[in-house]
Amino acid sequence: MREIFQSQLHEVQTRLIEIAEDAARVAEKATKAFTTSDVTLADEAIAVADAMTNKALALDELVIKILAKQSPVARDLRILVSALRISASLERMGALAGHIAAIARYRFPGAAVPEALKATFEEMGALDVKLAHQVVELLKNTDADFARQIQAEDERVDELHRSVFDTVLGDSWKENAMFTVDVTLASRYHERFADHVVDISSKVSYLTTGDWSDEDLTA
């Protein structure tokens, strides 16, 4: 029984990693599409993001099946509940990166980002991509120190997010309302993407270090 359960947990982990790889792929394509007005990349990003919904749904069904058949307690139970939450976060990451791609698509052949903010969005996009790749690694190694390290790394994204507003609200901002709307939303999507990475990292860190009060849960 324990052996079957371990192989099922392994299957959950493998599928989470696959979905995280998709999220990283969407982020790569979307952030590049956004700063370079590449409509083909934007379409690819949106397609991968759309396909993630069904993968997340299938994973959730697998988790519910395992919960029903194995009736896990304590840490095993928490791992499965966390898997449901991580899958929800990964799906949102795909959707948010998809929104970034959609702005690029919508503005094509025009640029979605004015020159004054190009470097900011390039850095913010590169950070989101890096964070997404780190989530893939984290789901593979489930290392608590690595999880804590990732949690600190969204600070720079938050800083860049605030700097977008400083630029837009500054005296030198001469762009029209369309650019203002686009960069406001795109910046928010980049920031929320990183937030989900932090959420996932906290969950992994909690799972590897948490005090589960096992006696209570298995009583």
Added chain:
Amino acid sequence: MREIFQSQLHEVQTRLIEIAEDAARVAEKATKAFTTSDVTLADEAIAVADAMTNKALALDELVIKILAKQSPVARDLRILVSALRISASLERMGALAGHIAAIARYRFPGAAVPEALKATFEEMGALDVKLAHQVVELLKNTDADFARQIQAEDERVDELHRSVFDTVLGDSWKENAMFTVDVTLASRYHERFADHVVDISSKVSYLTTGDWSDEDLTA
């Protein structure tokens, strides 16, 4: 055993209803604070939203405890997994309404909404409040028809959300970038709030009408 389980499920439902009532309260205070620049209401909204986080966390812990002690299968299991998701959506609704209140707070004593969009945000805010109250009702009566009815009602919110962009991108929009940023984000928060209502309604509707393939889950 079954009796204990039923009383535990009832406790989960009662707590979800309480958190949904909080979400409705935050929406009421926040949307009013936003259109009337009432900073006291904004502060109250933010305080209620902050307190929701711990309530949602406590509910999640209760659900995990029930899963561990009762090892439910089939429909009972799905109800508990759905409770986790509904609690996450309710918490996000509180956070989003809190963001709306924060914009009002930040702009005080100035207005957060320019005259041209006041009626739009009044309607959008009233719809969010109405939807939040409907979620409270739905969690009480778990009626599938009512759930489907709610799912259709966010269409008007989406329409208003799009109309905010039409206004901002139109020739008659003469407001500064600060207003453009504020209304863009506020509109997005209102729309996401309604999205979560739709998500919750789908889950309730699924629970009351879904085909659970019970033989598979209880095998």
